[in-house]
């Protein structure tokens with residue numbers, strides 16, 4: 001079965017202003033690498049603007065927050081800062097809705113057996129957005145919304161999000177904090193933005209943080225997965241696995257100080273696919289988070305998506 005790729009030109013219209021690392025060129029760099037013939041068997045669909053998107057966003061974010069983000073985007077004719085890092089522009093609203101929509105439609109496709117797994121090439125990213133706080137370049141919690149949707153729409157019982165972005169997904173953690181049927185596992189550099197993600201932050205036994213130190217590379221990263229994240233994920237036994245796939249732990253990335261290389265992304269994708277096969281019929285929805293060195297981002301996404309294609313074939 002094919003791997004599904006969901007993306008849309010509107011993601012380029014989410015303007016974050018000059019010099020911002022979370023920039024439209026990230027999409028162009030990924031578009032270019034995924035145009036290679038190695039990826040000809042990808043099933044490609046547009047990240048949709050769904051009529052039910054608001055209903056599913058509001059499973060995670062309060063109505064007032066949804067309205068605040070919409071009004072921020074609609075009532076400006078230039079860039080507006082929600083916080084020093086998080087910028088909204090007239091093009092951001094459609095992009096934000098389609099980023100969420102990509103996750104929802106990816107869940108539909110893998111649960112209904114129309115794709116082996118899926119990668120959502122989206123921006124803005126989502127894992128820093130808390131229930132009522134936009135931060136860290138994130139507006140809506142794309143991955144957590146997809147997880148809640150899988151339960152509400154498809155009656156998934158247990159959904160896991162595994163996050164290998166260099167930053168801790170404080171938003172996902174906050175949203176999942178007290179729900180035993182949702183699992184959040186994260187490797188991330190610490191200390192680093194946003195400051196959360198300590199080992200002792202465990203929710204109701206469903207949060208598994210594995211902080212890494214500046215300078216750590218593939219060996220420590222793999223050890224964190226093998227000793228902590230993967231055993232916990234195995235015990236949890238998800239029936240859907242969502243990946244918060246950030247590629248800013250790459251050694252070339254300007255925002256982090258970890259030293260991962262493309263081979264580490266292949267390794268972690270394979271390990272997560274093994275776990276998804278054991279528990280979840282192979283069902284994986286991977287959603288792009290960070291990754292700010294364009295060359296490293298493009299190469300890492302290529303390795304991640306190719307591995308998803310190989311494990312799904």
Ligand SMILES: [Zn+2]
Nearest residue numbers: 165167248290
């Ligand atoms: Zn990040």
